[in-house]
Amino acid sequence: DSGVTQTPKHLITATGQRVTLRCSPRSGDLSVYWYQQSLDQGLQFLIQYYNGEERAKGNILERFSAQQFPDLHSELNLSSLELGDSALYFCASSFRTGLYGYTFGSGTRLTVV
């Protein structure tokens, strides 16, 4: 157990629908990062939050949004889902960065049918 909790582990939904992925960071970590891993792709950075505020955006589609709540848990909202959104979505958290890296959760596998 890495200390980063992601729910649900698996999600199957239809095109056009909206889903919410949840992440609880490791205790004490203020930063939360969301990454997407599609087939044959590396981990694509989506968005970063630090202590409730958006810190950086990566390749996040306009149909996707996220937020970090006062208790530091984060949610990633995916709307108007398309088949191509099927992927593994990872959340990671950190207290210190640079050489210390992040702690990743085990991911949510989203399948859009």
Add this chain to the structure above:
Amino acid sequence: DQQVKQNSPSLSVQEGRISILNCDYTNSMFDYFLWYKKYPAEGPTFLISISSIKDKNEDGRFTVFLNKSAKHLSLHIVPSQPGDSAVYFCAASDQAGTALIFGKGTTLSVSS
């Protein structure tokens, strides 16, 4: 444009031999380089890192080498063990606090 590239999708090595995983980057502003290991159905786990002011960092069986002039880093695993079989990701960031940029990963298979 990929800033971090792992050009070998897979590598097969015999137990006890050396595994060398390679990574190239294009952004000369990168200061921190990290390697992660990922098993199926699990999230990536941090393995080892190196800052741009060093050219080598060692942790047990794992050593990372950085060649800044060539914008190249490598991970050496000696000796390789079957439990090392996993996907290895190279990652980099330009300063502490910015998001890590990952390569596509290399699948290492260590046979006994």
